[in-house]
Every structure is written in structure tokens, then in C-alpha cells.
Amino acid sequence: MEEERSLSLLQLMVNEGLVPSPEEENRKTVIGKLKQAHCAWVKRVAWQRRLPKQDIAASSATLLTYGSYGLGVHGSKLDIDAFCVGPYFATMVDDFFIVLYNMLKSRPEVSEIHYVKDAKVLLMRFEFDGISINLPFVQLKVLVVLENLDILNPVFLRDIDETGWKSLSRVLANTRSCRIVPDLKKFQSMLRCVKFWAKRRGVYGNLNGFLGGIHLAILAAFVCQCDPYVGLSALISHFFITFAFWPWPRPVELQDGMLHSTLNPTETRLYIPIRLPFSPYEYCHSNITKSTFYKIRTEFLRGHNLTKDLLKFDFDWHNVLEPFPYTKKYVRFLKIFLLASNQDEFGDWAGWIKSCFRCLLIKLEEVQGLCDPNPVEYIDVNIVDPHVIFYWGLQAGKTNAIDIKSVKDVFWKNISTGYQGPFGK
Numbered sequence: 001m002e003e004e005r006s007l008s009l010l011q012l013m014v015n016e017g018l019v020p021s022p023e024e025e026n027r028k029t030v031i032g033k034l035k036q037a038h039c040a041w042v043k044r045v046a047w048q049r050r051l052p053k054q055d056i057a058a059s060s061a062t063l064l065t066y067g068s069y070g071l072g073v074h075g076s077k078l079d080i081d082a083f084c085v086g087p088y089f090a091t092m093v094d095d096f097f098i099v100l101y102n103m104l105k106s107r108p109e110v111s112e113i114h115y116v117k118d119a120k121v122l123l124m125r126f127e128f129d130g131i132s133i134n135l136p137f138v139q140l141k142v143l144v145v146l147e148n149l150d151i152l153n154p155v156f157l158r159d160i161d162e163t164g165w166k167s168l169s170r171v172l173a174n175t176r177s178c179r180i181v182p183d184l185k186k187f188q189s190m191l192r193c194v195k196f197w198a199k200r201r202g203v204y205g206n207l208n209g210f211l212g213g214i215h216l217a218i219l220a221a222f223v224c225q226c227d228p229y230v231g232l233s234a235l236i237s238h239f240f241i242t243f244a245f246w247p248w249p250r251p252v253e254l255q256d257g258m259l260h261s262t263l264n265p266t267e268t269r270l271y272i273p274i275r276l277p278f279s280p281y282e283y284c285h286s287n288i289t290k291s292t293f294y295k296i297r298t299e300f301l302r303g304h305n306l307t308k309d310l311l312k313f314d315f316d317w318h319n320v321l322e323p324f325p326y327t328k329k330y331v332r333f334l335k336i337f338l339l340a341s342n343q344d345e346f347g348d349w350a351g352w353i354k355s356c357f358r359c360l361l362i363k364l365e366e367v368q369g370l371c372d373p374n375p376v377e378y379i380d381v382n383i384v385d386p387h388v389i390f391y392w393g394l395q396a397g398k399t400n401a402i403d404i405k406s407v408k409d410v411f412w413k414n415i416s417t418g419y420q421g422p423f424g425k
Helices: 002-015 027-048 053-058 067-071 092-105 162-180 184-200 213-226 232-244 265-269 290-307 343-355 357-367 404-416
Strands: 062-066 079-086 110-116 123-128 131-139 332-339 387-394
Touching: 002 184, 002 232, 027 053, 027 062, 027 079, 027 092, 027 123, 027 131, 062 067, 062 162, 067 079, 067 162, 067 184, 067 213, 079 092, 079 162, 092 110, 092 123, 092 131, 110 343, 131 162, 162 184, 162 213, 184 213, 184 232, 213 232, 232 290, 290 357, 332 343, 343 357, 357 404
Parallel strands: 079 131
Antiparallel strands: 062 079, 110 123, 123 131, 332 387
């Protein structure tokens, strides 16, 4: 019966389009083409730098995937998160953002290419054969970057600057998690389900103060390590009971053969500390606040209550994965409307605003109490210009009157500091 529950959950994932069909797997072709483009780029840069002929011939760069695709849990949505890994002589400012940018822009398969320099991780964003690509850059202190690069080898991680390290942390966490779980396929199936649950219940999205992909991957890997011999449905049930009653802020740490340092006092300020599996002292970046911590714990507890009796005859996964009923739960919302005159400006503008959501959330908690920052992005079909609308649920506070002007003023001051692109509305 438990196996039947697992099979029904896998079928539900297929029906929801979370498992890519074979005809959608042209992503591998795109990655192959991008790797070739990177090799041509690095040889051009080596020639421009007037390196010796043998160094030009030997020089190379590669692409490392991360995120859902890198973990093997991507669905039918056509996008790839990848890293351009370049050698010691290729720089971000001149070679990545100018030379490679121009080489990619001239290719017929590439469209909507633009760079995002105001994000926390600097990157290029473009479409390649209809597939959306996010491409940051990291420089290694080597001449030859092998195609099958083992990024966990400490030799390659020497002397990486802070920006590069911040960028690489996601690749390192993904790679390490996949290597230390007892059963990779089971881990991938579980993570697919957990991400789908988090999106349905409105607790997925690091920028909105919830759990990001890296958080869920480590939490899922932790449960897989604790219960290596159970099936998929039992793993999901164990996931909920584990974290519904977890004694936060005790950190979640994978068994990875490292000596774990004592929790840094600064990390105790994190509501949900999760240690990165490639480092004994680094933790996942988190935007979780008092409000979002409350909602995440509530949803863990709800998940546990619905999955503790998996073998009951009337059990149904649809109940566990039911979308969060925002309009039934809240009667008041904060509406956030973002708009720009063209798609390139809108991408940068919306990305910057979303990166500042945490300060808005904290201000709202200060003046109003608990707030539920719904991560779903809505559009108004009557508006032509590129835009997005968010509706954040407001729980009843001490008073129904909110000084929205003070909230707006603080937030506008925050987003006006440091942004160098064209301002939208």
C-alpha cells in the first residue's frame, strides 16, 4: 500500500508537468552549443591578451549547471541556471560582460540578451533556442578549465574572490548534496515533490522570505540520510514530521564527513539555520523573517497532520498539495505593482525590487504585525507594458489602520540606494 502511495505521487508529478518529456530534452544540445561558444570565447580572449601560442591552444572554459537542472529535478519549464567558469586571464568586466556578451549577441539562436549588474550575483540573461539562460561568471586561477571539472577539488577553490565564492556556493552545495545522499534517484523524486508542495503552499522563494531551492535540497537530503531504506511516500511523511517538530534554531547539518564547528553566534539570528554541505562553518543565505518563519512552521505542521496516516483508505495527495487559499485566509492585502517601458528595463527593475523585499517585509511587521508575502506573480491583461503584481496577505493587527506612507517612504529610500539602471514605476 505504501508503494502504491509512492506510485500515485510520481504519477501526480508527471500529470503536473514536473517531469520533462523526451522531446523537451533539447536542453543538453543547448548546453553543448554554449560550451563550444565558451571555448571559442576563451581562445579569442587569450589571443587578445597575446598569450604564447601553446597557451592559447591549451586554454579552455566550461559550463556548470546548478539549480533545478543541476540537481536533476527540472520540470517542463524551459530554463537553465548555468555558470561560465573561465581561466585566470579572463575577467568579468572586460571579457565576460563585453567580449562574450557580443559573441553571444551575434548568434542567431540568442535573443533578449542583457546583463544584470545590480543583482547580488552579477550575470547575463538571455534566450538560447527558446530556452531561458541565467549565466553568472567565476574565474579560476588556472589556464585549462576541464569540461568535466570537479568543482569540489580544493585546488580549484584557492584565491577565489568573494563574488566568485558567493556565486559558486550554489553549485558546490548541489554537487555535494547529490554525492552524499544514499539513493540519488529517490532524493531527486523527493525533492521534486517537496518543491512542488512549497510552491503550492506559498512557502517557496528566498526573495520573499521563504525557502529557496538550496534550502529544500539540503532538508530533503537530510531526511534521505536519516531514512535511507524507506520509499518515496514515507520519505515525504518523514520530511514533515522531522521539520514540524525541529528545535529551531538548532541547525540542520548533513552527515558529510566534516568536523562541524560550533554554531556561530551570528547564525543563531537565523530562524532556520541550514549548514552548507561543502563547508564546516558556512550557512545558507536566508531572508526568513518572523512572519515567514511562522508560516513555514505552520505548513510543516499541516503537512505532518495530512501525511501521518498515509495508509488510510481515503488518503489523497491532492489534499497535501492543495494551493494555499489566500482569498479565504485574508481580507486585506498589500498590492505591489512594478512596471517598466520595455522588457530589458523591466527585468532589471523587477529583479532589483524583489532583492529588496526583505526590508519591506520587516517594516510591515513593525507597523502591522504578521504578513504573508505571497510569491505568486500576477499580471493585468489590460496593461500592455511589461509588469508584475504581488498581493501580500495582511493578518489582523492591533489596528486596521496602517501608516502606508511611512512604509512606502522607507521602501523607496531603500530601493533608490545603489540601483544604477533606469528606474521603472
